[in-house]
Amino acid sequence: MAWHLGRLAPFDLESTSANPQEARIVEAYVGYVGGGLEPIDREPLLIDPGVEVPAEATKIHGFTTEHLREHGTPADAGVWIVANAVADAVNEGVPLVGQNISYDLTVLSRELARYELPSLAEMTARSGSRLLAIDTYVISKFLDRWRRRVSPEQGAHQLKTTAAVFGVAWVDEEAHGARYDALIAARVAWRMGQIAHMPCEARPRIQSGRRDERYLFDALAVDLPTLFASQQRWAREQAASYQEYLRSPKAGEKQDVNAVISGDWPIQAPPTP
Template sequence: MTWWTGRLASLDFESTGTNPHEARIVEAYIGLVGGGQPPIDRKPLFISPGVPMPAEAADIHGYTDEFLRELGVEPVEGIGRIVTAVKAVWSDGIPLVGHNIGGYDLTLLNAEMVRHGFGPLIDLMGGSYGPVIDTKTISKHIDKWRPRVNEKQGAHALKTCAQVFGIPWVDDEAHGARYDALISARVAWRMGAIAALPREQRPFVQAGRQDERHLFDDLLCDLPALFRKQRQWAREQAASYQTYLRSPKAGDKQDPAAVIDGAWPVQAAPARQEGTTQEAQEAIAS
């Protein structure tokens, strides 16, 4: 069975900000789809983060302090539930699938785990990560010359990927953890399905700039190989962006000292707390 036709665990978080080392998770979704089995569509989990919700974050996902205080669980309980779900799917060899999951979500989860006494994510499976499929990292590899849609919609935003790969998109439902997670899984499936086609039958996805449909061949591999490839692609993409930011081509964004971390699927938290607290152990077990 190919990875895109197997069981997929779609994951997404909504949070208080864009810096995964500092932001707090306020909504989490992990659902199971595909693999010839019925989907498991859990309700999203809301977490009261214990910090004020910035206005710019609330404008995106709509969750206010009052809403989260009323419907959200305490952080240790919420992170414990997420950790338990992640360990369960990884123990079964099921990949976590998400858009920018290796560039944001898993780093955010790692930071929250360290913050609340669970220890780093890599310790969850005894020193290694389970399988991960990052649709943004893959999109940037197979369609690297795709232009921005407009000033607000990036070339590899989830909405753009959905549109490029023929997945229906509803603006009014976007930016909720469940919706974004499930769209990511559908995008991943579509990428794999295209890779399975003969090259001449694959659609042009680079607006006719050049024929690089052969890049889909890189997806024709098993999950461990795909993990290694994504790690390499993420390093290459980070290095390329860093070079751009340091060059005059960046214009107002130019920063000769710019450093882009290419670690994938987790960037280490600046302050690492070792071990697991008793409260965290109880949250995982409960």
């Protein structure tokens, strides 16, 4: 069975920071869709991160420190609930699906360590199942490397943009909630897989206009372990390219000759002490 027709586990977090090494979870969603089975659509879990939520983070997801203190699950218990939901998917052999899923899995990994809880690897060791993930961000950049930003505020490969490219409906008022973003990413991934499994001549063109773009989808018409390994390679290449850009004069005001961009995927290693 083609991977996009199998069971998928949409996964997303909202947090306190764009830096996954220091971010705290404030909202989480793990569900199940596809595979010819009924979806499992859980309510997103609110978590009190135990720290102040910066205003810039609240501006994105809407959760204030006060709201989370009143309505959120205590951080250690909430992190454990999220980790168990993710581990259940891994133990069942269901791939996790998300936009920039390396961020979410890294945040979860650091949170587990922060509260001295077992790691995902420890939680899934007995089943012998391998963590598999489908990252719409990494795949989008592979398929359409030179896509331009929509505007100064909207990036070339952020979820809203990629959803539009692949014909997935987007509602601004519902965006940036863990449930909404996870399910949109799953729909984008499904569409990517659907195109990949079409005959080459039947594949629609996406925005890049590259003459070989239809053939790039061949790299997605593979089994999940192969797709996982490919995403690891693409993520390393994308990180190296971005690091080179940041170190060069082309970056302008963003230039940082010492910039280091991690190519780890799907979980970034902890920072060196």
